[in-house]
Amino acid sequence: MAKSDEKNAETGVDRRSFFRAGGGAAVVAAAAIVPGADVALAAESASDRAKPRYRESEHVKTFYRVNRY
Amino acid sequence: MARVKFLCDADRCIECNACVTACKNEHEVPWGINRRRVVTINDGKPGERSVSMACMHCTDAPCAAVCPVSCFYTTADAVVLHSKDLCIGCGYCFYACPFGAPQYPKVGNFGSRGKMDKCTYCAGGPEDDFSTAEFEKYGRNRLAEGKLPLCAEMCSTKSLLAGDGDIIASIYKERVMKRGYGSGAWGWKTAYRETVAV
Secondary structure, three states: OOOOHHHHHHOOHHHHHHHHHHHHHHHHHHHHHHHHHHHHHHOHHHHHHHOOOOOOOOOHHHHHHHOOO | OOOOEEEEEEOOOOOOHHHHHHHHOOOOOOOOOOOEEEEEEEOOOOEEEEEEEEOOOOOOOOOHOOOOOOOOEOOOOOEEEEOOOOOOOOOHHHHHOOOOEEEEEEEEEOEOOOOOOOOOOOOOOOOOOOOOOHHHHHEEEOOOHOOOHHHHOOOOOOEEEEEEEHHHHHHHHHHHHOOOOOOOOOOHHHHHHHOOOO
16 A cells, blocks of 8 residues: 555544545535625616716805805 | 716925825825825925826726726726626736735735725726725725715815815816916826717
8 A cells, every 4th residue: 555545544634635625615615605796786777876966955055155255 | 867086186285295194094095106296296396296197097998998807897987996706916007006006915025916995986896886896995985975086175285186076066166267277187187088989
């Protein structure tokens, strides 16, 4: 028996199966993250975020008035 | 519909930097970034002029034209905003901007850049209005509160004007009629030239 095989037998973990398991875990993690990322990107719809927010409130009118002094 | 603009009356600016400080405090802008700054031309010489500069929210914004991920958008009242979720920190907008508005936080060694940060005209970003996420990324949304950018509102000499472009232009016109043309509305032709086709 080769030296590395002896080591695997001791730990019970084969190098290839270790990386295969790691890859599977990464896919599961990515699948869990993606729906959350979509929510973060689209907090407001395209029409909502471009809607006008400026309005001539009393506060704004006062600003215009005092700037004419 | 109103088209909002900035106008810095360079004949009134005394380089007090209150606009810079107000902006930084209002939006809790990170260390190393100034969304607005005061530039002085011919400093210390007779006829020196100071201009308060930030993003001018251009009509045909060059930053938006060069962005490879299209993270910029213009609102109906002509405020140019961007999404930090989409920004990749490439720096193209910095080179395209005639006013040097885009800023980048230093996020690590070897010159790595973070998400671009710039003046939002106190209008937040693509997140829900008044949400914590919006405040953390873009700062306060004063426009949605029925107010104007704080830099202009607290300018002690009323040098920096913000609001409906037609109204602030008429205010500036009144001043010019009284005192003469002076140094003009710096940056207006670059940002809002009327020949531009959008």
